[in-house]
Amino acid sequence: MTSKTAMRILTAIVALIFLISWIMKSGSGMSDSAFTNVRDGFLVTFAVFLTLSIFSFLYRDNPFYKFAESLYVGISAGYWMCYGFWSTVVGNFVPRASRSLSEFFHVPYQEHADHILIYIPIIFGLILLTRLLPKIGWLSRWSLAFIIGATAGLNLTRYLRSDFISQVSNSFIPLFVDWKGVGDFVNHISLAADGQFIAILSNWVIFVGVMCGLVYFFFSKEHKGAFGVASRVGIWILMVTFGASFGYTVMGRISLLVGRITFLFGDWLNIL
């Protein structure tokens, strides 16, 4: 049997299963309207078809997967364009630009907004679209410059405050927690998760870990001697960090799979 024949047979089987599923889902619909039941039955079946098409890639690349992938690209682009138009062009530009347009789109007209300056971003936006035209595509750099400048300006202060100064400040933590003397510490020493010893150990690990992690990333000095030891400790701390990230990544990906299988068993096969 040639692969084309096999593909044709497979497509016929898929089409048959699709039809059976559509009929059964339409029949079990909860709405009073027959049209709604038929429509929803089709949509659920189509969603299952798309899900299984993507999963079929695990076996090997095939036309069903390619179809689903191409559809995804087109649908996503259309989705974001629609939202961009309604949320920002209609939501932010129209209320400031024109009373009649505002009434047409049923958005409240902003009496006190600047009705002239609001055209500046529209002009820059249209300039951005010149990227599609090779001859005048260089003009789009003006709009890109605006976007990059705004991002750079925002990030400079925010990252400096929250990701640098605050993080350094948050690392200045007490290395001796609830300290009442060596005797008291020794008397109550334990590996209880909420105990004093673990609290002190945690703060030491955080303080030393941040220092050594930063030492590791300092490449202007050779990692030798005490500097090398600190760098080594830094790598170990970073390895624990990456291990934790890996663990959470596995958890995240498995959750997505659980979600999809729950959809197949619950919404489609109704066995949950």
Next chain:
Amino acid sequence: MGLIISAVVIGGGLLWILYLSIKGQDVDRRIVYLFVGATVALAIIFRLEFGEVATPIVKSVFDKIENLPAGSKIVLSYDFDPAMAPEVNPMANAFIRHILEKKHRLFFMSLWATGQSLLSVSLNDVLKPEFPDAKYGVDYCNLGYKAGNEGVLNVVITNFRKMFPSDANGNSLDSLPMFKDVESLKDMDLLISVGGGKPGVKEWVLFAGDPGKIATAGGSAAVSTPLLYPYWPRQLIGLLGGTKGAAEYEAELIKTHPRFKDKGMPALRMMGPQTMAHVVIIAFIVIGNVAYFRSRRKGKQS
């Protein structure tokens, strides 16, 4: 019974893979895929569920919402797409239930366009059926999505109406009673971002919570959760990480507000399949390493 059947099937499969690996035979990747799929499917079919207890990082968010005075203003931002939804949607729904149960005012918004569509599902499936007395514009409102990522936060931190002249339904903010005493994010009592990408919890901390000194909490997809720990507890009051975080919050919600017990908590249900899948992943790592060290020893001997 389901646990026993799952354990037998999965255990047997793992032993077979271990045997093949020790013999030096390569296990086809499609067998591995099938095995993972079967593990998760069995756990879902047999409805394996376990109890959860909230950890401090999750409990701090719960306690904050629980202890705010009634009528407090809380922003809930849907910053995720369908790919993250299985993990974070349960968190968002749990927040909706908790916030409205405590009679706080809930302001919805999104920094992701897909968040709006997912919010629409939550409003239809959770808010309206379970809180039929909640009035739009008084108890909750939907501001909608705006493009611009952190640029949106940079405006609303000082002026809501500049970025949102109207809500998602075209109503002027001044026409909504709950906006009477709200000028900007600084008038809010709590900001909650549910998401896992960019823009997400990090952007809310950097561009809203920290500069505005507003209490901020997060619900994050598991992939992004470790990256947010440096913000806790000073810049983030708490963080729900992945399905586990969502399950812990749901467990705490059921414990404190038992009326939600029969509402079908999806995160708690997901922890069973999650547990089985984790066991399989760990087993694969161990089996892979056993085979590796055996072949290395054989190579040294020869």
Next chain:
Amino acid sequence: MKRQIPMLILSAVGTLLVVSVFIPSARHWQEDASLYFDIIAVFAFFLGGGNLIRVHTEKVNRKSTGWIYSVVTLLGFGIMLVTGLFKIGNPNGIAGDLSQTGSYFQLLFQYVMSPLNSTMYALLAFYVASASYRAFRAKNTEATILLVAAFVILLGRTALGVLLTNWIPAQLSVLQIPNLAIWIMNAPNLAGQRAIMIGISLGVISMSLRLLLGIERSYLGGDN
């Protein structure tokens, strides 16, 4: 001129946003600049859509390999665009929320875009499992530390961790796997992530300064 004007625009906008943090009365300018940034950013979506039409139309015209899939892409794009721009089936017509329940746009999102998006990422679960079997080897000390940390997290974040180590007494409770997982996240993970965060922030700050001062010009592309 082709290079000077964009550099001037970048520096002016960026400097305004930086200065406005320190001068409260410049808040109004900061809000306007951010609002303009948002409106311009939306045109990037239109640019993406336009590019998609251009690329795939070219493929169809030339009948390149796989051109039939480009037809699918364009059809999907067109259908989504029409249902969204005209809010077809929206119970409140043009005035209502774009994603209102019952609108065709929302139905397409729920039953086409959502399953596609979710399943694409769900594939990663299988790849993680395959990588666990084939690639994660404890070849040296660092790799072993990574794997041990990963094991503790994987077990500690599930009920199995509780079952395995519940018997450990309270005096040694940090050795219970769930508590150990929490400790790993709160201490060494926090330390490592903080070190990385500080490093990245220094990079972002220096790159932003380079852009504002006109030292970094890669966004201008080649000479045109």
